[in-house]
Amino acid sequence: MITVLYFARLREALGTGSEQIALPQTVSDLDGLRELLAARGGPWSEELAANGRIRAAVNQSMASGDTAIADGDEIAFFPPVTGG
Amino acid sequence: MTVRIQAADFDIGSEIAALRRANPKIGAVASFVGVVRDVNEGGAVEEMALEHYPGMTERAIEEIISQARGRWNIYDALVIHRVGTLKPLDQIVLVVVTSGHRGDAFAACEFVMDYLKTRAPFWKKEKTPSGARWVDARASDDISAERWRLKG
Numbered sequence: 001m002i003t004v005l006y007f008a009r010l011r012e013a014l015g016t017g018s019e020q021i022a023l024p025q026t027v028s029d030l031d032g033l034r035e036l037l038a039a040r041g042g043p044w045s046e047e048l049a050a051n052g053r054i055r056a057a058v059n060q061s062m063a064s065g066d067t068a069i070a071d072g073d074e075i076a077f078f079p080p081v082t083g084g
Numbered sequence: 085m086t087v088r089i090q091a092a093d094f095d096i097g098s099e100i101a102a103l104r105r106a107n108p109k110i111g112a113v114a115s116f117v118g119v120v121r122d123v124n125e126g127g128a129v130e131e132m133a134l135e136h137y138p139g140m141t142e143r144a145i146e147e148i149i150s151q152a153r154g155r156w157n158i159y160d161a162l163v164i165h166r167v168g169t170l171k172p173l174d175q176i177v178l179v180v181v182t183s184g185h186r187g188d189a190f191a192a193c194e195f196v197m198d199y200l201k202t203r204a205p206f207w208k209k210e211k212t213p214s215g216a217r218w219v220d221a222r223a224s225d226d227i228s229a230e231r232w233r234l235k236g
Contacts, residue, residue: 008207009218060140080221083206
């Protein structure tokens with residue numbers, strides 16, 4: 001299982017802040033997971049589109065589409081940050 | 085280094101005093117305070133809510149401070165960032181850097197703030213007379229962070 005977290009506008013649009021997912025063997029990187037989630041349709045396909053401005057982290061470090069993911073990881077998707 | 089994410093306000097004077105206490109080698113203290121404005125992109129802001137990613141936020145800021153330590157001669161650094169509901173005039177963020185001389189303190193303080201704006205996972209949601217809205221990231225913040233790549 002992996003833990004997937006959603007923050008800010010993304011959390012509101014998707015209606016959830018976190019979930020546990022059994023990682024399919026066909027998914028090995030962040031882009032693969034994003035595509036898996038986008039295939040749910042509705043807000044998922046809109047918010048997690050390939051050309052979107054969504055950022056992601058793997059185990060609390062900023063990550064890119066080709067970052068590898070594995071069972072037990074904590075993945076987070078979120079909009080560009082606006083702190084400070 | 086110290087990184088604190090908290091809902092409570094902070095007192096700049098006591099934070100600076102604590103950071104430079106008992107180190108007579110410090111010759112310069114640079115600080116930055118970010119505060120909530122009552123206007124953004126032409127619209128009135130009544131209050132804002134700040135959300136963060138617990139755990140990653142602290143790690144990201146610690147990493148930024150480590151990078152600053154690698155580039156400038158600084159003794160210590162402190163970052164306090166508030167979360168939760170804030171109103172215009174409230175303090176949001178404090179960055180303090182101590183160093184032997186002002187050049188390193190100024191540069192490191194600005195670097196930490198510029199990188200925090202683009203790399204630390206915080207998100208602002210503003211309450212306005214026409215409803216709530218998530219604040220969009222600014223291209224100018226990316227440019228501010230990017231220019232540090234060109235400097236040594």
